[in-house]
Amino acid sequence: MRYGAPHRPAGRASGYDKMAALLLGLSRASCRLHAARPALPAAIVAPRRPAAPLGSRRPLSFSAAELVRAAPGPLRPYLHLMRLHQPAGTWLLYLPCTWSIGLAAEPGCLPDWHMLTLFGAGAVLMRGAGCTINDLWDRDYDKQVARTAGRPLAAGEISTFQSFIFLGGQLSLALCVLLCLNYYSIMLGAASLSLVITYPLMKRITYWPQLVLGLTFNWGALLGWSAVQGSCNWSVCLPLYFAGVMWTLVYDTIYAHQDKRDDIIIGVKSTALKFKEDTKQWLSGFSTAMVLGLCVAGMNCDQTFPYYSAVAAVGAHLAHQIYTLDIDKPEDCWKKFASNRTVGVLLFVGIVLGNLWKRKNSETVEEPLERR
Template identity: 60%
Template structure:
């Protein structure tokens, strides 16, 4: 009986589908497109099956045909999909940051280059610029603001060198990025740009960075040029050591040395070394958090990071690095003769780091991304503390 019932249902279903689709197209609403007629036909077909063999069997068919519209709904499935896609696109557009909107408004041919240098994600530029800005401010005379021209040059240099570093990194990781969910749409991984395009673009960014560097004294020029070696080595470190974040820290915080040299023509190592060490600890904190976003994919494809090295012990190591950062900032303040606003900023920095670590969700990529971006606030806190200390000394 079940076999006869199933056969009957199938025959009735196919017959009802054919008849109702033709009726929906040629008789009922001739102005409708075929997809709308199909919707009407399938709705009528379900009623046809219910009338013929009862509700129990039709429930199974209704489950299989639930993607079709009900009686009285004439909007085609393709139209509904377009509407849903449009709603999602509008939601994504509403969530774009200002830099992302500006990149989106740029000429289409320029957009891949802007995304290659991460112009739509300026957090890296801020993290590169802050140690240099701290160093310039610490080197300023008591009661004076830092040299605004130097700050502007360092800001432009940070933007270009961060872009060059990201481009070099993506050239190294082109075949790897395509296998990682978060990075598979980067311009090189998605074949929007060729390796030759990226190479020429890198040369242009390094050329402009060199022009900025040439505005400084000779000591600073030599010191700044020596950092290029570290910039090119960082992507390779992810393949051979679980401490690529250490190499990144040595690279991205070069401005802590360069800023003081740009003001005085030489480094006061009693000041800049603790500042450099504090900045290095800071990078180990925020980039370990950043690496936790990709730890699953990295483990599969064989990339190494401190996130994989530390694993569930990550918060302990982050606490250790936070202690190192705060301690070295205090030593830097003592060596440079800072006063209470500086130390208040150091305490605020420690509190910010403690809150980051305490509330960090290591297995939540979105939370890791938020914590990473929040480190921009630490840069501003310390910069404001140094400025205030300089003015009241």
């Protein structure tokens, strides 16, 4: 007798034998069934992921694109119409305002945060209004370009009438922001509206629509100073405005290279089509002019070492952009275009630090006089 086997009388089937025979039969039937069954796709038979613990949520993201995706469905087309999911353009409109506000601050003082906030709200609204106007003008063109065919007006998600109502709401709110400024700034700000309305038409008329965009997008270089000081110091504001226009010619020419093939087909003009293979030489000239304009503006308001260091960093950033740019790769053009936010932030930081440095310099000069 084997160790551990139960004792049973010889010649007589026990309950254990019947149980063993039953289990063996079931096992063989299972094997035959498994062999005959066709294999299921791995996606079906793969084990499901364990359910997330109760109360756990997807990590919150505060990017503009995520906020638009999280918005209610009926509101989402309007947020897309004002390009809220693509904040690069809003930054490029806002940053010249911050430069001007920073340069207008008193020596040794930080920029006026109230003004920075007002101009930030105004930049969001006016960029949104500009995009709405642009899409109203270009709704037929946008349908023919792969990159823009999904825009709300081109895709039929919003009607023309609804877009006009939405545009009126944005302009009304922007007017409320403008009315918070002094009278000089209100008149100066209102003067830019003609540029905002006519810019989208320029691509039908001239190969230089980017120049008109530069005149429009950098109006804040004039308006920021007047909002703080009550009027413009033209010896500072004009060189700063000129520098901003040159900057826009750089980044928007790069941007235009994304659509140049479609633009040729539909008959739209741009500096990308004007410059063609000479684009890098033109961009180098615009960048040099921008740096010179910034230097003149800095000298006319007694800027200091941190400011000029930032201007040098801006020049280096632009040089790297141009040197590494591949005008035949739309994804590289978009990457270079979006990186211009860094250019604007670098300059703003330099302006703030340069203004604070003025206090240090003035204290160094006054200290020996007090000891006499």
